Amino acid sequence: MFSSQWWVWRSFTIVIFLWAFGGSALVAASNKAVDVYAAYESSVYQVKIIEIASGSQNSLGTGFVVMEGNVLATNYHVISAKVFEPEKYRIEIERDNQKIVLDILAVDVVSDLAIVAPVASKINLGKPFDLQLELPEKGETLYSLGNPHDLGMTVVEGTFNGLVEHRFTEQIHFSGPINSGMSGGPVVSDEARVVGVNVATSGNQIGFLVPVKALYQLIQRYQQYLQSKEQEAGQGHTYEATKTLDSQTPIEASLLAVLPTRADFPDKTDALLKSIGQQITSHTTAMIDAAIDSHWSVNAMAEATVKSSDLPWLECWGDSNKNKKLKINTISRGCHSGSNVYLGAQFNSGFIEYEFLYFEAKLWPSYSAYQYLARDTANAMPANRGPKKQLGAYQCVNREVVNQYHVTSRVSYCLRGYKKFENVYDAFYMAVSVDKEKQAVMSHFTLSGVTKDLAQRFLTHFLEVVAWP
16 A cells, blocks of 8 residues: 555646656646556566676566456567576566566567567466457557656657558557656556557657557467367377478479478577467568469560559659769669567568569660679668578579579579477579660568568469569
8 A cells, every 4th residue: 555645646747647648738637547556556667687697687668467466568579588598587576575477478570579478477467458359549648657767657649640651560659758668558548448559669759559459369369279189188188289281382392402301590499489480481481472362563664564463552762863973874763561560679570571673774885784783783682681590501502593484583482490499491582684785773671580481472473573664
C-alpha cells in the first residue's frame, strides 16, 4: 500500500507529463489517464536484460500481465539477446524490491512480440489486462504505458490514427511519443482494454503499435501448444524436430547443382529457434507468393522494358542521369517490401527487394560498356547484413542465361544459410545483359529469410522480367 501523499504526487506527475506533450487542453483528459494507471499500475513492469557475467543491464523494455496472473507480454526485440545467447543473458523484473527471473514461453518475430513468465511458476504478477480485438474509431484517445528512458512508469496520452498504409504486416499509427524503454508496454482505451503494444517511433509524436490481435493469436498458439503437449504426453509420445525437404524445379536445378544441399547450421536446434525459423519462412512465403501472383506492369527504361509488381506494400523508387562528361545515360528503378523482421543486434531478415539499372553509352567502343558494368557491379552486395556468427558464407553459381524474350544475361545466383535456423536462407541474384554492344540492363534481387524452394520460384519469375522491345 502507498501513502495518500505518494499517490497525490504520482497523479500530479502523470498529469504534468501529459500536459507537457499535449498542452493544457489535455489536463482534463489526463484525469482518465490517472484512472487507467491506477487500475493497472501493479500489472505493468520494467523488463531488464541482464548480462550475467558483469551483472549489468544490457537493455530495457516494458511488459504487462496478459494471462493467469503470471505471464507477461513484451516486444521480441526487448528479449532477443536471450534467444541467441541464453547462457550470457537473463531476463528479470522487480517487484517489492525482489528480483524475479523470467523465461521465454513463445515469440512472434514477425509482429515483434514475446510472452514470458517467471521461472518460479507460482509467482503471481498481478491482474491480467483485458484485450480489445476490435480496432478503435479513428481519432479515439489511447493511453500508452511504459518506462521511458528508465525514468519510472509513465502514461502517455495519444490518438489512434488507424492502420499504417502500405505495410504487409499490420501496424497501428499512434500519435504520441513512444520513447526508449517503453517498448512492449500496453496501449489501452478509456476502458483500460489493450488495443496495441508499443513497438517503434519515428519521432515527432509518431508512434507505431502492434495490433493486439497479433498478441491474442500468439497466446492462443501457445495455449494450443500446451494442450497438444499434454495430450501427447498422455499418449506416451515424444517430441522430435522434423526436417523439411525442398523440391527443385528443373530450370533452377541446373543453376543450383553445385550449391550445398544444406547450410552450416547445428544438427539440433531447440524448439524456440525452430519456431522462429518457421515464422520467418512463413512470412516470406506469403510475401513472395503474393508478389509472384500479382500483376507486374511493364515499365519502359529507354530502349528496354522491365516488369514490376503493382502491390501497394512494395515501396518503389526511380531515377535517371545523363552524364555528359562520361557520355553515358543511366536509368534506375527498384522496389522494397518496406520493413524488416528484427532478429537481433545488426541482424534482420524477412524482406524482398529488387532493382534495375539501364545503361547506355552509344559513343563508347563496343566492348567498353560491358567492362564498365562489370567493374561497377563487381562489389555488389545483398541488401541485408548480419553477423558472421549467425550467417554462413554465400555459395554462388555463375551462368549465361537466355530468357523467353531472347535477352542473354550473365547471371550470378547465390545462397547463404542461417546457422541457427534450418532451411532458412538469403538469396542474392545479379544479372547483366550482354546481347547489346553499347546498352545493357542490370537486374538484381535480394530475398532475406527464404527456403530454397521459395527462392527458386522467385528466380524463375524474375528471369523473365527484362526485355528488349
